Amino acid sequence: MDALTWHGEGDVRLEDVPKPEIEEPTDAIIEVTATAICGSDLHLYNDFMPGMQEGDVLGHEPMGEIVEVGDDVDELREGDRVVVPFTISCGDCWFCENDLYSLCDETNPNAEMAKEAMGHSPAGLFGFSHTLGGYDGGQAEYLRVPHADVGPIKVENDSLSDQEVLFLSDIFPTGYMAAENAEIDDGDTVAVWGCGPVGQFAIRSAWMLGAERVIAVDRIDERLEMAEGHADTEVIDYEEEDVYDRLMDATDDRGPDGCIDAVGSEAHHTCAGSHDEPDRPYVLQEAVKSCRKGGTLSIPGVYIDEMDGAPMGPLMNKALTVNTGQTHVQAYLDPLLKRIEGGEIDPSAIITHEADLADGPDLYDTFNDKEDDCIKVVMTP
Ligand code: NAD
Numbered sequence: 042m043d044a045l046t047w048h049g050e051g052d053v054r055l056e057d058v059p060k061p062e063i064e065e066p067t068d069a070i071i072e073v074t075a076t077a078i079c080g081s082d083l084h085l086y087n088d089f090m091p092g093m094q095e096g097d098v099l100g101h102e103p104m105g106e107i108v109e110v111g112d113d114v115d116e117l118r119e120g121d122r123v124v125v126p127f128t129i130s131c132g133d134c135w136f137c138e139n140d141l142y143s144l145c146d147e148t149n150p151n152a153e154m155a156k157e158a159m160g161h162s163p164a165g166l167f168g169f170s171h172t173l174g175g176y177d178g179g180q181a182e183y184l185r186v187p188h189a190d191v192g193p194i195k196v197e198n199d200s201l202s203d204q205e206v207l208f209l210s211d212i213f214p215t216g217y218m219a220a221e222n223a224e225i226d227d228g229d230t231v232a233v234w235g236c237g238p239v240g241q242f243a244i245r246s247a248w249m250l251g252a253e254r255v256i257a258v259d260r261i262d263e264r265l266e267m268a269e270g271h272a273d274t275e276v277i278d279y280e281e282e283d284v285y286d287r288l289m290d291a292t293d294d295r296g297p298d299g300c301i302d303a304v305g306s307e308a309h310h311t312c313a314g315s316h317d318e319p320d321r322p323y324v325l326q327e328a329v330k331s332c333r334k335g336g337t338l339s340i341p342g343v344y345i346d347e348m349d350g351a352p353m354g355p356l357m358n359k360a361l362t363v364n365t366g367q368t369h370v371q372a373y374l375d376p377l378l379k380r381i382e383g384g385e386i387d388p389s390a391i392i393t394h395e396a397d398l399a400d401g402p403d404l405y406d407t408f409n410d411k412e413d414d415c416i417k418v419v420m421t422p
């Protein structure tokens with residue numbers, strides 16, 4: 042079958058790989074009908090993530106049709122249309138029972154490798170290195186889904202297109218959890234760094250959760266325009282204006298109540314010490330500096346290892362609350378599908394590129410370089 046595979050920095054290929062088979066009685070196999078490229082895939086593309094091996098199948102934002110189930114799968118059957126969360130969770134461990142699905146203790150067979158490389162072991166993830174379990178990803182014609190009763194959500198409403206529900210796999214729950222993690226109260230001002238796909242969903246979710254003002258930061262025109270086009274979002278182009286000064290002006294010098302870092306390791310390219318912006322503070326430093334005393338910092342952006350200059354002094358002395366983590370996708374599937382069905386949000390609005398899986402290698406380049414007004418790529422195998 043066709044799949045997109047990893048071959049080192051900036052090298053994604055379309056290759057013929059073996060079709061997956063049921064390995065455990067709790068597995069299901071899906072025929073993928075739509076699959077997206079995520080900002081997290083760019084950490085692999087840029088070779089930030091330890092434990093990648095040549096030929097690894099990429100992708101963790103897939104959906105499709107069940108074509109086979111293992112003997113112990115009760116909730117799904119052949120023909121079901123499902124969206125698959127990027128987090129692989131057992132459903133039974135202490136973490137899953139407490140709805141902390143992305144911290145599942147049972148689904149990373151390489152937990153020791155993860156502890157050595159990253160100091161801890163989160164759940165296994167699709168297409169995200171051997172450090173996180175070595176699971177093949179969903180940028181492929183077929184995908185093996187372990188713990189199939191715990192992850193995938195059935196979409197029975199045929200009037201919803203793949204494009205409308207696909208992002209339940211990751212970025213809609215991620216943006217939503219990011220906004221929840223900002224602990225928004227009525228009347229709050231929320232600032233969002235990064236207007237990529239995750240930032241776009243964080244912005245929409247902040248409005249849904251009752252923010253009075255949402256201020257978004259980026260430097261890419263079409264991403265700022267998309268943010269500005271939603272509700273009354275205000276935007277700051279960080280190449281044109283000082284972000285801290287604008288945020289202070291906007292909040293009577295108090296700072297935003299909630300600050301969301303939807304950038305993550307991407308900041309290696311745009312912040313301190315980088316070739317583009319040698320003097321710019323890291324997003325996290327800027328967010329801590331800007332956040333009002335006693336406010337909340339929410340970090341959906343992915344950081345992989347230690348980051349120099351973590352602003353511990355201001356963080357402590359401003360009494361900030363920090364909420365972060367990979368998204369507990371399973372906990373959000375039902376409520377967010379209801380919001381889509383109820384017409385509160387149309388996730389497909391952020392798609393800018395639709396193509397065949399075969400175009401994947403080129404689209405990785407385009408998405409990484411933020412060329413061709415690219416904000417979100419969806420592919421069909
Ligand atoms: P993306 O790369 O498309 O978007 C990042 C955006 O940040 C870009 O628009 C970029 O211009 C902007 N940016 C870069 N430097 C900036 C700076 N200094 N200030 C303000 N904006 C800046 O990626 P995405 O798909 O939107 O993902 C964003 C982050 O969320 C990534 O780190 C990704 O790994 C992470 N993510 C986390 C989870 C989770 O479970 N927590 C899930 C999915 C994605």
Ligand code: ZN
Binds near residue numbers: 102
């Ligand atoms: Zn993702």
